[in-house]
Amino acid sequence: MPLYCSSVGTKIPHILGGRRRYTGNHVESNFSCFFLASKTLKNSHHIVSVSKLNQNWVSSIMEEQKSIGLSASLDSDKYSKELDIAVRAVQMACSLCQKVQDGLISKTQSQVQSKTDNSPVTIADWGVQATVSWILSEALGSINVSIVAEEDVQTLSKANSAGLLEAVVRTVNECLAEAPRFGLKGPSSVLGTSEVLEAISRCNSNGGPNGRFWALDPVDGTLGFVRGDQYAVALALIEDGEPVIGVLGCPNYPLRKEWLSYHHRYHRIISKLMPPTSESWDKGCVIYAKKGSGEAWMQPLLHKSEVLVWPNAARPVQVSSIDNPALATFCEPVEKANSSHSFTAGLAHSVGVRKQPLRLYSMVKYAAIARGDAEIFMKFARSGYKEKIWDHAAGVVIIQEAGGVVTDAGGRPLDFSKGIYIEGLDRGIIASAGAKLHDKIIKAVDASWGSSCL
Ligand SMILES: Nc1ncnc2c1ncn2[C@@H]1O[C@H](COP(=O)(O)OS(=O)(=O)O)[C@@H](OP(=O)(O)O)[C@H]1O
Numbered sequence: 001m002p003l004y005c006s007s008v009g010t011k012i013p014h015i016l017g018g019r020r021r022y023t024g025n026h027v028e029s030n031f032s033c034f035f036l037a038s039k040t041l042k043n044s045h046h047i048v049s050v051s052k053l054n055q056n057w058v059s060s061i062m063e064e065q066k067s068i069g070l071s072a073s074l075d076s077d078k079y080s081k082e083l084d085i086a087v088r089a090v091q092m093a094c095s096l097c098q099k100v101q102d103g104l105i106s107k108t109q110s111q112v113q114s115k116t117d118n119s120p121v122t123i124a125d126w127g128v129q130a131t132v133s134w135i136l137s138e139a140l141g142s143i144n145v146s147i148v149a150e151e152d153v154q155t156l157s158k159a160n161s162a163g164l165l166e167a168v169v170r171t172v173n174e175c176l177a178e179a180p181r182f183g184l185k186g187p188s189s190v191l192g193t194s195e196v197l198e199a200i201s202r203c204n205s206n207g208g209p210n211g212r213f214w215a216l217d218p219v220d221g222t223l224g225f226v227r228g229d230q231y232a233v234a235l236a237l238i239e240d241g242e243p244v245i246g247v248l249g250c251p252n253y254p255l256r257k258e259w260l261s262y263h264h265r266y267h268r269i270i271s272k273l274m275p276p277t278s279e280s281w282d283k284g285c286v287i288y289a290k291k292g293s294g295e296a297w298m299q300p301l302l303h304k305s306e307v308l309v310w311p312n313a314a315r316p317v318q319v320s321s322i323d324n325p326a327l328a329t330f331c332e333p334v335e336k337a338n339s340s341h342s343f344t345a346g347l348a349h350s351v352g353v354r355k356q357p358l359r360l361y362s363m364v365k366y367a368a369i370a371r372g373d374a375e376i377f378m379k380f381a382r383s384g385y386k387e388k389i390w391d392h393a394a395g396v397v398i399i400q401e402a403g404g405v406v407t408d409a410g411g412r413p414l415d416f417s418k419g420i421y422i423e424g425l426d427r428g429i430i431a432s433a434g435a436k437l438h439d440k441i442i443k444a445v446d447a448s449w450g451s452s453c454l
């Protein structure tokens with residue numbers, strides 16, 4: 001991405017649509033300004049960052065950009081602080097999860113609890129929720145932080161859950177003690193039980209159409225997590241009903257996409273016999289994006305004792321360029337109960353997809369599309385199931401900024417403005433690497449829907 005530097009009286013670089021010199025009319029004094037221009041948005045030049053710039057002048061530039069037919073938008077580093085903190089917090093959360101998952105695999109299943117809907121919940125779900133909630137409040141100020149998240153403290157507060165609660169508090173404190181390694185401020189003294197419970201239950205926002213809130217799924221794909229398989233830590237910032245930041249921590253995302261389709265636990269066992277090479281299968285990554293930037297980034301997961309030095313070897317990720325269904329891979333949930341495998345199989349066949357589906361737990365499916373490791377994601381939950389915002393918000397921003405498309409099966413954007421549920425969702429969710437592929441899938445849904453019994 002080229003960096004342009006311009007000062008008053010100089011010609012605005014042509015790439016930014018500058019056709020004439022900007023005189024001192026719009027500025028107070030002899031300002032210098034920096035334009036960070038990205039050509040990633042097709043045929044448009046997008047100013048993603050302007051610093052030290054007089055706001056009136058910015059408005060004039062933007063007006064002029066519009067008048068010569070270029071889309072201009074100015075982000076003046078908006079959300080940069082939030083993104084930085086969110087990525088660090090998710091890195092931390094991933095290390096907490098890895099520790100708990102290692103413990104789960106070597107112990108019995110007793111640390112896995114069932115919620116009222118029979119879905120699993122673990123120390124990691126509560127631990128991550130407490131940790132991320134505490135870090136966001138500490139870094140941004142608790143009055144500025146509103147969070148919608150999956151877990152509550154009901155089970156943890158039961159009289160017979162003392163051991164569980166103790167384990168959560170210990171796990172949270174162990175994790176927060178590592179905060180400086182992630183470039184974050186930890187607590188000055190160990191958090192007590194009530195503080196941990198308070199951090200979890202503070203995530204009680206109901207979302208909605210106005211203002212800012214975070215959507216957190218502390219462990220997405222808890223079933224995958226307890227099975228030693230794929231899972232994700234998902235954090236999104238939603239403003240005025242639109243996800244503007246998405247961060248996905250994928251601790252078990254292998255470096256090589258071929259290994260995604262293998263059962264993770266199996267590889268864990270194998271890896272005990274064969275020491276991992278430098279191209280280790282269980283590398284892990286954090287993928288993130290800021291709405292309107294036209295970019296999505298991936299950092300490797302921080303390993304034990306490493307210190308996070310921003311941007312932590314981040315590299316951009318992009319969706320696949322494959323638009324031929326015959327060459328495309330589609331991914332979907334592992335559990336038949338969460339999405340109809342028979343419907344997607346028929347759909348895939350009808351558009352000419354030949355490859356076997358890649359079944360993955362959690363929002364790792366969104367990460368796979370954003371990284372270009374698969375081209376299509378489809379989820380058709382049973383009728384009556386309402387999708388929750390924390391299961392999709394982070395993935396949607398990331399795929400869109402990586403160049404992909406996410407809509408419901410009617411081709412409409414997902415609505416994150418109606419509270420904790422994605423209301424009005426038409427049949428299912430479809431994400432694709434590009435518009436051409438996306439259109440084909442949407443048309444095929446219409447053609448096969450009538451004959452399905454969903
Ligand atoms: N019945 C039903 N139908 C559809 N979706 C459901 C259903 N029950 C749960 N969920 C939500 O699905 C989240 C996991 O989605 P996945 O895509 O990972 O599904 S799967 O586990 O791979 O089958 C899972 O997220 P977590 O609870 O964070 O694991 C749930 O929010």
Ligand SMILES: [Mg+2]
Nearest residue numbers: 217220221391
């Ligand atoms: Mg989830």
Ligand SMILES: [Mg+2]
Nearest residue numbers: 150217219220
């Ligand atoms: Mg969850």
Ligand SMILES: [Mg+2]
Nearest residue numbers: 119120150222
């Ligand atoms: Mg759950």
